[in-house]
Amino acid sequence: MALIPILSFLIVVLLSFLVIRIGSSLLSLTGLDEDTSRFQAISAFTGVGFTTTESETITKNTARRKIVILLMLAGNVGIVTMVSTLLLSFIHLSEADEKISYAMGMVIGLALLIVLMRSARINDFVIGFIARILRKWVESETMNYHKIMKLERGYAINEFVVLPDNWLANKSLAQSRVSDEGIIVLGIYRPDGTYFGAPSGEVFINGNDKIILYGKESVCLNLARRQQGTAGDQVHQILAAQTGASKE
Incomplete structure (x- = not known):
């Protein structure tokens, strides 16, 4: 059953998108602009891309440091889970046709996720929903x-x-x-x-x-x-x- 590992992989990818979006919103609430918040959230989650100048804006703020640390930890877990899911799924597929079907399913699923995440309507809904939730939990000092x-x-x-x-x-x-x-x-x-x-x-x-x-x-x-x-x-x-x- 190639469907189960495909769904598992796509769920992990979707959760990773959501974690990055939440991290970006949290960083925005600490005073960073939207573009910088998004870049720093992606950088922390993936572990790449930190620039010296912008990293100083993170390290000098206690709330931002905590957010980035959580993103780094979540990124390590998420990336390891995605890679292990891919490897284990391919190992258990014996037929070449199954591997091709599995790969096509992954590509189609990822393409659909990217299209959905780039939708302006869905993007506005997700940002608004996250902002309303975070507003209840984030202290005024981190706004x-x-x-x-x-x-x-x-x-x-x-x-x-x-x-x-x-x-x-x-x-x-x-x-x-x-x-x-x-x-x-x-x-x-x-x-x-x-x-x-x-x-x-x-x-x-x-x-x-x-x-x-x-x-x-x-x-x-x-x-x-x-x-x-x-x-x-x-x-x-x-x-x-x-x-x-x-x-x-």
Whole structure:
């Protein structure tokens, strides 16, 4: 029965994809951008590709070191399991036709997995699902939230990456009305490197954009955690009312 080892191999490959995706999401929550997080997760899982400059961003952060160590351990187990599954399966196949069928099944199965994992719809669903799960377990210190400069009376300049399900995602600055909460957006980084300095109200905030904010640190942190929906709208209204009352 060549089907069982083929399914076993494909399940291990699928789990490896998921582990890398989870590791990438965790690294994003520590402040790394999406591309760097993905590269470092793949590098740690496979044990190759670490560059000296980018590895320093990992080794200097306790949370990132823990994540990378877990990815390395998972990678060793996953790669050994995949290789052993392949070897044992081929050893137990005596007929040449069986080996050809087995190899074709592997290739077709891997091709289907790659197509599925590259699907934008599936990719967005997986990223959103992982982000919601991780948000419940990751401490605020490991979030993709970084305080650039602490000022007086609770004010600070902060930055964070807007996750796809964040309250700010897919809104223009004018639509978000973050100024009502006492927040000033100083800049927006797109994932492709495009930067908007002192952006106007017409500029849209997309998922995975990194934004730089000035305002009360508690409000900035709330924005980093706030999710889309009625609850997020209500929080905005409450904070806007509090900010307006404090100015009177």
